[in-house]
Amino acid sequence: MAITITLGIQKGGCGKSTTTGILSYLLSRDGYRVLAIDMDSQGNLTELLSEQPSNEFVGKSVLEAMQHGNINDYIVPIGENLDLLPANNFLATFPRWIYTGITYTGDSIPFSGIPSLILDHCLDEVRDEYDFIVIDTPPSLSEQTTNALCASEYVVVLFECSNWCYSAIPNFMDSVIGANQHGNRDTKVIGILRTMNDVRRNDAKAFNEMIEEDYPDEVFKKIITRKAPVGRLALYGFSDNSELKQALEQYEGFYKELINRVERK
């Protein structure tokens, strides 16, 4: 039975999609069977893993899987142990469909279940086929995010060391508690990952320390710094990238800590 992990924070540009892509890649590299799910209409994880424009997946995405069921029809093979459930801009119409029953194509598919448990139910069909399901989320506490949280046992919170990300953390933690109470997966934070650090900035250092004081048990020891090869993953991807080793280097430590925590629980 797969362990499902959501990566999130309702602040933009904190490294969610990059970290989700890298984590999916590292798990699959080590022989785990992985399904990566893009729950963000920006489709960044989709483009990172598939190396195709997210518009290629219009009509063939996580949105249709949630509306029609039969999730297997929408899963795209990426590598030996890695599959993707892609997203594109139309995922932004997910809330409208939930509350009106009308899809973005104008079709009527009435919905009468619990809005935040749609993805969770959808995944029941494939949980036995994977060791890990890893979900990327948008920078908002939207239906896409609540569905991801309610479908997950564990949540990695991304903390980009800035004031606005610092103020996003308490509400995000509350949303995880909400998912724990309203969902069926005993959703819990497994850790807070400090990302996008600029080592030259004292304010970044201060925010790193503040978050460690606030959440001493949650923060991962490894701190991810800003590095050009990580940024360029969005350009070169994983399959033919001469600087892949440099891009992955600092994530290996986070990955080890995460696996240790999952194994301990």
Ligand SMILES: Nc1ncnc2c1ncn2[C@@H]1O[C@H](COP(=O)(O)OP(=O)(O)OP(=O)(O)O)[C@@H](O)[C@H]1O
């Ligand atoms: N460690 C890093 N070093 C350098 N660049 C990075 C690093 N991590 C991410 N980036 C780049 O920073 C930008 C934001 O990262 P990413 O898209 O992963 O964040 P996000 O939290 O998913 O954003 P959004 O909230 O828009 O979904 C991207 O251009 C990405 O390539």
Ligand SMILES: [Mg+2]
């Ligand atoms: Mg993203």
